[in-house]
Amino acid sequence: MAQNSPPYLEALNPEQRAAVFHSGSPLLILAGAGSGKTRVITTKIAYLIREEGLDPRSILAVTFTNKAAREMAERARQIDERAADAMLRTFHSFGAWFLRRNGTLANLDSGFVIYDDDDTVALLSTLMDDTPRAEVKQTAHKIARAKDYFLTPDDPELDLIDHRKKFRKTYADYEERMAKIGNVDFGDLIKKPVEILRNNPGTAERFRERFRVIMVDEYQDANIAQFELLKELCGPHTYLCVVGDDDQSIYRFRGAEVKNILEFPNRFPGTEIIRLERNYRSIEPILRAAASVVDHNAGRLGKKLLSERGAGKIPVLAFLPDQDEEAVFCRVLIENARKSGVPYSHWAVLYRTNAQSQGFEHEFLHHRIPYRVVGSLKFYEREEVKDALALLAFLVNQRDEVAFRRVVNKPSRGVGPATMDRIVTEAMFSDGNLAAAARRITSELSAKARSGVETFLGALEKGRAALNADAATVETATAADTTEPPAKKTKKSAARGGSQEALRAGEGLSVCLVTLVNEAGIAGYHLSHDEIAGNQRIGNLQELANGASIYPASVTGLLQFLEHIELDRSLEQDTDDTAVDVVTLITLHNTKGLEFRRVIMTGIEQGVFPWEDKKGDELEEERRLFYVGATRAMDELYFSSCAMRRLFGRTMPMEPSLFLRELDKECLQVIGDAPYGFVSTAAGKSRPKPSAGISGSKPQVSSDGRWHLGDRIYHDDHGYGAITGIRESGEDGPVIRVRFDTGREQHFLSLHQSSHYTRIGSDD
Ligand code: ATP
Ligand code: MG
Numbered sequence: 001m002a003q004n005s006p007p008y009l010e011a012l013n014p015e016q017r018a019a020v021f022h023s024g025s026p027l028l029i030l031a032g033a034g035s036g037k038t039r040v041i042t043t044k045i046a047y048l049i050r051e052e053g054l055d056p057r058s059i060l061a062v063t064f065t066n067k068a069a070r071e072m073a074e075r076a077r078q079i080d081e082r083a084a085d086a087m088l089r090t091f092h093s094f095g096a097w098f099l100r101r102n103g104t105l106a107n108l109d110s111g112f113v114i115y116d117d118d119d120t121v122a123l124l125s126t127l128m129d130d131t132p133r134a135e136v137k138q139t140a141h142k143i144a145r146a147k148d149y150f151l152t153p154d155d156p157e158l159d160l161i162d163h164r165k166k167f168r169k170t171y172a173d174y175e176e177r178m179a180k181i182g183n184v185d186f187g188d189l190i191k192k193p194v195e196i197l198r199n200n201p202g203t204a205e206r207f208r209e210r211f212r213v214i215m216v217d218e219y220q221d222a223n224i225a226q227f228e229l230l231k232e233l234c235g236p237h238t239y240l241c242v243v244g245d246d247d248q249s250i251y252r253f254r255g256a257e258v259k260n261i262l263e264f265p266n267r268f269p270g271t272e273i274i275r276l277e278r279n280y281r282s283i284e285p286i287l288r289a290a291a292s293v294v295d296h297n298a299g300r301l302g303k304k305l306l307s308e309r310g311a312g313k314i315p316v317l318a319f320l321p322d323q324d325e326e327a328v329f330c331r332v333l334i335e336n337a338r339k340s341g342v343p344y345s346h347w348a349v350l351y352r353t354n355a356q357s358q359g360f361e362h363e364f365l366h367h368r369i370p371y372r373v374v375g376s377l378k379f380y381e382r383e384e385v386k387d388a389l390a391l392l393a394f395l396v397n398q399r400d401e402v403a404f405r406r407v408v409n410k411p412s413r414g415v416g417p418a419t420m421d422r423i424v425t426e427a428m429f430s431d432g433n434l435a436a437a438a439r440r441i442t443s444e445l446s447a448k449a450r451s452g453v454e455t456f457l458g459a460l461e462k463g464r465a466a467l468n469a470d471a472a473t474v475e476t477a478t479a480a481d482t483t484e485p486p487a488k489k490t491k492k493s494a495a496r497g498g499s500q501e502a503l504r505a506g507e508g509l510s511v512c513l514v515t516l517v518n519e520a521g522i523a524g525y526h527l528s529h530d531e532i533a534g535n536q537r538i539g540n541l542q543e544l545a546n547g548a549s550i551y552p553a554s555v556t557g558l559l560q561f562l563e564h565i566e567l568d569r570s571l572e573q574d575t576d577d578t579a580v581d582v583v584t585l586i587t588l589h590n591t592k593g594l595e596f597r598r599v600i601m602t603g604i605e606q607g608v609f610p611w612e613d614k615k616g617d618e619l620e621e622e623r624r625l626f627y628v629g630a631t632r633a634m635d636e637l638y639f640s641s642c643a644m645r646r647l648f649g650r651t652m653p654m655e656p657s658l659f660l661r662e663l664d665k666e667c668l669q670v671i672g673d674a675p676y677g678f679v680s681t682a683a684g685k686s687r688p689k690p691s692a693g694i695s696g697s698k699p700q701v702s703s704d705g706r707w708h709l710g711d712r713i714y715h716d717d718h719g720y721g722a723i724t725g726i727r728e729s730g731e732d733g734p735v736i737r738v739r740f741d742t743g744r745e746q747h748f749l750s751l752h753q754s755s756h757y758t759r760i761g762s763d764d
Pocket of ligand 1: 011012013016031032033034035036037038039040245248279280281592593594595
């Protein structure tokens with residue numbers, strides 16, 4: 001076979017090729033990071049279309065993020081154009097697509113809106129009178145978990161999540177209420193399609209006829225509900241191929257279990273397993289470093305993984321004073337590399353929690369390093385943005401109580417909780433339409449409340465008028481049909497580029513949005529606040545309107561807009577992909593499946609990473625996250641660990657992460673001030689010794705131009721001193737020797753530690 005293979009198949013190794021040619025029984029590809037699992041899927045899509053003559057529409061490939069889905073489509077299309085017609089989606093986007101077409105079988109109309117976590121909390125709080133918000137949130141979380149595990153309110157196993165009767169009751173009430181409102185939460189995007197397929201054999205048959213081949217990437221993170229969905233979609237003639245890596249399972253908190261992948265062969269009898277053991281992504285020391293940490297987990301399969309790329313620069317571990325220095329460290333690395341021709345896009349800065357991006361953003365902005373934040377929810381979490389989105393959501397679904405309560409009295413116009421309750425009750429006894437209910441009871445309200453309600457209803461009417469299509473004719477095509485969302489601006493420009501002027505409507509759907517926001521008084525409200533606080537909320541609303549302008553001014557356009565926002569922000573947390581040469585700022589979780597030439601893993605401290613005081617299984621999951629992060633790097637890998645960090649509004653001393661102690665010191669170069677006792681084993685071998693070779697006489701000026709021999713300097717802790725030596729260490733830049741007036745001598749790395757040394761003049 002091989003000698004006549006087309007080049008795209010020639011590019012595979014024998015195991016990968018076997019996986020591409022495989023047919024018949026279910027197939028599990030179980031292999032480590034960077035071994036070409038995703039490549040096998042994309043090649044297989046093209047192969048089935050080209051060589052086996054399969055109709056592309058009969059292929060369904062599921063991945064973890066929309067970005068990954070787009071990349072997959074692109075890679076497959078490069079081999080064969082027709083791959084564009086295959087369906088490549090995330091589980092959730094597939095679920096939304098399915099429900100838009102078949103939702104009526106579960107009493108959903110096609111105009112449903114997808115609730116995010118905040119919306120579900122808001123809805124729940126209406127069912128849990130006098131319950132503290134933290135507890136409501138906790139309950140919302142448990143309901144989401146229950147759905148991940150495919151548990152209904154009457155399932156005996158629900159006890160595993162919460163054994164109290166009260167929880168069952170709340171979950172049941174919540175489901176009943178959601179059914180009445182006619183919207184869905186994220187869990188429903190998976191759970192409801194399963195129920196529909198189970199209860200409607202004819203529909204199930206149609207889907208099994210349609211999708212003859214189903215493939216799943218990152219299978220280790222599929223949860224139980226997603227597994228059930230797969231099972232329902234697979235008929236006797238469906239070919240199923242899943243790929244994954246047990247060492248990269250990082251979503252236990254979303255109901256994924258490592259054992260899902262390990263038990264796959266039991267659940268799909270006859271499964272064949274193919275292992276891939278060559279890593280094409282990373283140089284050998286990077287792989288070794290990553291493996292040395294995950295090796296500390298118990299109960300692994302323990303796969304072989306050999307680097308095809310061989311030797312290279314060993315990973316660097318930098319001990320830094322605090323997070324400001326950490327940001328400087330990253331910036332300087334990136335700037336220096338840039339001077340020798342390395343583009344920004346080769347770099348990714350990884351962190352454990354979203355909030356950590358702020359410091360890097362600040363530093364990069366000030367030094368004009370272009371960057372993109374992947375995974376930040378911030379923009380859509382802003383109050384004014386949520387208000388505008390709630391207005392839009394209520395416009396398409398007037399049974400949406402959460403949206404209604406959020407905006408009917410915003411800004412305050414005399415519609416208090418009692419009036420809201422009155423309207424909600426009125427609606428409950430009819431068809432649930434809150435706007436109609438409000439209209440019916442206005443005569444009973446106080447003059448103030450009546451005028452408030454009328455303003456709100458008037459705004460809705462004007463917003464509706466700005467939609468030129470008829471509400472009754474929601475087309476079946478929805479946002480979920482378009483694999484590519486229309487190009488959007490980044491939220492950075494939204495956050496920082498706002499102006500103080502009133503909102504301006506542009507094209508398309510933005511007219512509706514701007515009309516609504518203006519008429520409801522939200523724009524005016526924020527405009528006056530902006531003037532005082534300067535927080536550019538109008539700028540954010542304007543950016544939202546800019547985003548809406550590329551959608552048509554119709555109900556369909558509005559649904560597309562809302563759906564894209566929901567899926568984008570909570571499922572995959574992608575951002576703009578259009579700018580090319582930018583540094584990527586990204587949480588560790590979001591790096592799944594991606595690769596970058598150079599990676600800096602930051603905040604490798606106890607309490608930050610591993611997060612909080614994780615133990616047992618949770619600690620193992622953090623370790624797998626470490627493995628995922630480190631194996632994203634192709635050529636260079638850096639770790640940074642700070643001695644101090646601002647957390648919860650205070651500056652706290654930090655301990656290096658347990659993972660740094662576990663790292664194989666043979667493949668680690670340590671720079672900066674290692675905490676006492678850290679360097680024990682072989683690390684000394686690779687640790688630079690700044691004192692060696694400083695001649696005191698040779699260079700007069702450091703290569704970065706910052707320091708001259710004989711300069712007087714001041715240090716916060718050690719007082720005054722003078723520079724007595726400069727040495728260029730190559731990779732780490734200039735090493736500066738200082739003799740303090742106290743007699744103390746110290747070295748520092750100009751690139752990374754300058755901020756504590758102030759030059760106050762020269763000796764001569
Ligand atoms: P992860 O577990 O991180 O998702 P993966 O197993 O899906 O990784 P891929 O992303 O498919 O790995 O491949 C990793 C890199 O190796 C990619 O750049 C890919 O193009 C390259 N690659 C895969 N197989 C080969 C091969 N046979 N020859 C050359 N390069 C390859
Ligand atoms: Mg992959």
